[in-house]
Amino acid sequence: MMRNLLLTISFDGTNYHGWQVQGNAVTVQQTLQDALEKICSNRDNIVGCSRTDAGVHANMYCCNMRTESTIDCQRLVGGLNAILPRDIAALDCKEVDFDFHARYDCKSKEYIYKIWNSPNKNPFIFNHSLHYKYPLDEKFLSEQAKAFIGTHHFDSFCAAGSSVEDTERTVVNAAVEREGDTVIFRVEADGFLYNMVRIMAGTLIDISRGKIPADSIEQIIEARNRSAAGYTAPARGLFLNKIHY
Amino acid sequence: MMRNLLLTISFDGTNYHGWQVQGNAVTVQQTLQDALEKICSNRDNIVGCSRTDAGVHANMYCCNMRTESTIDCQRLVGGLNAILPRDIAALDCKEVDFDFHARYDCKSKEYIYKIWNSPNKNPFIFNHSLHYKYPLDEKFLSEQAKAFIGTHHFDSFCAAGSSVEDTERTVVNAAVEREGDTVIFRVEADGFLYNMVRIMAGTLIDISRGKIPADSIEQIIEARNRSAAGYTAPARGLFLNKIHY
Numbered sequence: 267m268m269r270n271l272l273l274t275i276s277f278d279g280t281n282y283h284g285w286q287v288q289g290n291a292v293t294v295q296q297t298l299q300d301a302l303e304k305i306c307s308n309r310d311n312i313v314g315c316s317r318t319d320a321g322v323h324a325n326m327y328c329c330n331m332r333t334e335s336t337i338d339c340q341r342l343v344g345g346l347n348a349i350l351p352r353d354i355a356a357l358d359c360k361e362v363d364f365d366f367h368a369r370y371d372c373k374s375k376e377y378i379y380k381i382w383n384s385p386n387k388n389p390f391i392f393n394h395s396l397h398y399k400y401p402l403d404e405k406f407l408s409e410q411a412k413a414f415i416g417t418h419h420f421d422s423f424c425a426a427g428s429s430v431e432d433t434e435r436t437v438v439n440a441a442v443e444r445e446g447d448t449v450i451f452r453v454e455a456d457g458f459l460y461n462m463v464r465i466m467a468g469t470l471i472d473i474s475r476g477k478i479p480a481d482s483i484e485q486i487i488e489a490r491n492r493s494a495a496g497y498t499a500p501a502r503g504l505f506l507n508k509i510h511y
Numbered sequence: 512m513m514r515n516l517l518l519t520i521s522f523d524g525t526n527y528h529g530w531q532v533q534g535n536a537v538t539v540q541q542t543l544q545d546a547l548e549k550i551c552s553n554r555d556n557i558v559g560c561s562r563t564d565a566g567v568h569a570n571m572y573c574c575n576m577r578t579e580s581t582i583d584c585q586r587l588v589g590g591l592n593a594i595l596p597r598d599i600a601a602l603d604c605k606e607v608d609f610d611f612h613a614r615y616d617c618k619s620k621e622y623i624y625k626i627w628n629s630p631n632k633n634p635f636i637f638n639h640s641l642h643y644k645y646p647l648d649e650k651f652l653s654e655q656a657k658a659f660i661g662t663h664h665f666d667s668f669c670a671a672g673s674s675v676e677d678t679e680r681t682v683v684n685a686a687v688e689r690e691g692d693t694v695i696f697r698v699e700a701d702g703f704l705y706n707m708v709r710i711m712a713g714t715l716i717d718i719s720r721g722k723i724p725a726d727s728i729e730q731i732i733e734a735r736n737r738s739a740a741g742y743t744a745p746a747r748g749l750f751l752n753k754i755h756y
Binding site for chain 1: 601
């Protein structure tokens with residue numbers, strides 16, 4: 267009997283060309299599918315909740331697979347963790363309705379963007395954060411980020427050349443917090459355009475250094491023009507953090 | 512005028528074949544020397560406080576260089592951080608007595624060995640810790656580790672094949688602590704034999720899983736035989752943590 271399994275994983279994206287299977291690059295989906303084929307002879311594609319860029323990480327990533335395998339969910343998690351490389355972890359597996367779809371049924375996603383905010387270089391987190399040397403005022407930036415909240419056309423925060431037609435998204439939360447020397451930009455929305463969080467993070471940094479005036483995010487959104495926003499912060503600071511179904 | 516500069520750095524050793532310059536492998540010393548040549552035309556070898564194995568990290572590593580360069584110490588640190596790759600950080604530089612030697616003048620060193628002690632895989636720290644799934648009792652292990660303290664011949668904790676003649680070392684502190692899911696073995700000594708901390712860490716794990724009886728470290732030391740001790744824990748959990756002059 268066909269079952270539909272919802273798999274939750276986390277991964278360090280440093281050594282992967284994103285989630286999606288590609289011709290001849292190592293991707294998370296391909297690595298996971300290879301492991302699933304070994305464990306339960308599953309040869310079908312699995313459905314991911316989101317594409318992610320090369321170098322982007324996930325504290326939580328969901329995907330579903332339809333399979334005839336009768337393997338117990340707990341055993342599948344254990345088998346995956348034994349076979350998968352050390353930078354991909356299986357966290358959970360459960361059976362879901364047959365028509366559940368990891369991408370279409372996603373109600374909202376939360377991303378975080380991590381900035382190592384210290385004059386000192388930290389050699390241990392260079393793949394997991396952006397290093398920004400000058401002081402960031404997280405309370406000021408959190409106020410600025412509130413302007414992202416709401417239903418807007420986010421063309422200004424979409425990589426030039428993206429072919430998406432409907433650019434309207436609803437941001438339900440956006441805030442900046444500090445944990446020691448790490449400043450975290452957190453944003454939750456019903457969906458994201460290509461590079462949206464990285465351009466939001468770059469815009470907040472550009473506001474902090476005075477390259478973009480304070481209190482201008484509303485106008486940047488209204489401009490519906492990529493060149494109105496700030497730079498695209500590098501992939502290595504970005505983590506898909508939570509998926510809500 | 513020749514000056515003698517004491518440089519303090521930290522590095523993620525994942526991508527290096529240890530400290531020491533080698534024929535055709537990338538090492539921390541070589542990378543640092545290449546950067547110093549660019550910044551202040553220094554072509555002489557620098558003297559490190561210790562050899563480290565491939566994959567071993569350093570929160571603090573000291574080295575000294577004799578140079579005719581008149582560069583200001585602060586500018587040297589800034590220049591190094593701009594030129595060095597992201598996994599090596601310059602922390603400090605100061606002028607020292609001309610006869611100061613980073614290795615010979617070292618009074619003691621502290622290493623820490625990090626164990627990710629959780630049933631869950633953590634994809635973000637796989638290069639910076641050993642994953643051990645079963646519960647570790649840090650208080651019990653700390654009691655066990657106390658037997659390392661004192662002046663002993665540590666042949667049992669030295670990699671077979673090492674050519675060192677005098678195997679006597681004085682361990683001034685050895686303890687195990689826990690920070691959340693991370694268990695840390697900390698050991699300070701006037702010097703260490705080849706693989707000494709990794710064999711100590713492996714022995715503590717072997718005691719924890721009952722492969723080596725509790726309260727036997729004293730006898731293992733007395734045996735003066737590598738095969739009496741536990742396994743060699745992998746390099747990736749090991750950090751040179753402090754250097755005392």
